[in-house]
Amino acid sequence: MTIVGGGVLGTAHAWEAVERGHAVVQLEREVEARGATVRNFGLVWVSGRADHELDAALRARELWEKIGERVPGVGFRPAGSLTLLRSTREVAVAEQMARRPDAAQRGFRLLEPAEVRAINPALRGTFIAGLHCSRDAAVESRLALPAIRALLESTGRYTFLAGTEARSAGSGLVRDDRGARHESDLVLLCPGAAHGGLIRELAGELPVRRVRLQMMQTEPLGEPLTTAIADGDSFRYYPGYAGSALNALRDNEPQAPVADTNHMQLLCVQRLHGGLTIGDTHEYTEPFGFDVHEPPYEYLAGLVEELLGRPLPPVRQRWAGVYSQCIDPGELVYRRAIGHGLWVITGPGGRGMTLAPAIAERTADLIGI
Template structure:
């Protein structure tokens, strides 16, 4: 088959990867010169630990398996099976971690005391009560993974990447771009990320998808390895995999600091291959979103990270905001919608895009009969 894919973020690139792996020809269009949306503005975490039981966890575990395979075939994506430590600093957080350990199933949870946690990640020299270790969590290099995958695909001889092409019209088996070129194929897959207006609205109408804005930052190199990804106890609040009576009690007895509650914050931290730390994040749901970033959330994140590390952070080099699309359908991993015969819209993975994209693409391929 000949597959036309619109959008070169994580979802689009993984759909291209899946199509080529199944022996098909792919024409891949991206309106920017390089993807600039949520796929390159995230942590690069393959985050299994917080996924809800059922389809979401199954999808994340399958994607984790696929990411490891992809990492062996395409070393440039920077796949590392680093696991994660979620640091507990209060009795309420510890209770959530204890429940998760007892009911974690395939996530690979182990509850560690501080000494054992530091044996896993010696960089954590701050004060904490315990740490929830998840062996299945992993990371890729979000800023370079997609170009590395495209370079790999080009070697197949069955992949064409056309950057700077905004799509103007889509019909069954046909896409017209703003250069006036028409691309034909057996199937069209639209993976347009948080771009939900314009042509997407004309084709699909109003979608059961919302946009979410976040703020993040990256430091200069830490002077030692951060051997796992790191989260704080506030992350228990935002991931459905930790839903439990213990979490309900934590929400009742342990209020977030005002700034953290206002920005719906958690600490996530992962080390890049150059030694720098990517740190975040906040959540904003009400549009219109601000065009600027605000400093108070960064101050809170830095203080939390420093308390866990037990020392000052390296100098912050970059700050940014990003916007991703999140399906509102209960129990759905992503929003899929048939636009026309052989035309499929795939959007709204939420904060699961980098984690789950290989498995989402695999499911799309099977649904389309690739």
């Protein structure tokens, strides 16, 4: 098998193929993946998934845990999450979620502030309740892929070609920009948010769009943040929270202007080095700017400080990222055969890190490898 694209989707497909006994050559045009794969929270996010996404999210979490057992460098940890609520209308959404028939499957519990702080003592700030999701987890997005590749290479059936761009691809053959030919029974194109060039030539205009976000990373917090945290604006973003209570929230309680303008929610997770990854914004209309804007960062920093009840450590770095999102909301990913033994797989949206192992498993089952 030849896989074009070294991001989390391409690497998850390489893992699945090697696990099933196949030999894999994987090409990545950068020296190391630099797209949405490393510009995310590393969250394996079950909470808030729509009904048609839930089974895949739970399966992906199970697969990430198994990968983490074999590849400690992935940094898998079943930390769970707390969505911290600051209004009675947000609490009403959480109450509705806690009464769902699948609430236990999702790991939902609505907690009083004292119960929240018992789970995550770093949360000493202002909130009136918290929705706990025990099924959420985290991995280290900037460390996971090199760690996975190291194990794959130890099998003797995997080769990673860094800094190598595919120039042509067809049934059973990929030619790269170094003049090499890669012959195989199957070619998977996992281009991430790069929808032009070779992908457009082979597949035409894909039914996907690109989404831009802004995030930041702090210096170490100095104490454990034992769960990921979110705010009530995440209810507005994730489809699994849809219902009458969410409708009432949207109709009667507008977001803060900067959050509304930038399509924001708060997500925050602690990295293994102790710093906090904080975001994010969403921009849907291209062309995207090449710079980042300060007001969303100021808003997010203030919100995290309000929830923690303490000042944030200094911000170490800020960045923007772009991911690919399938336009059809009923599809987990855009996956199509565009020739004999030639497939394109892209567009998981903001679910790429969460769902990649399950998407790869489904691809392998579909293709019959």
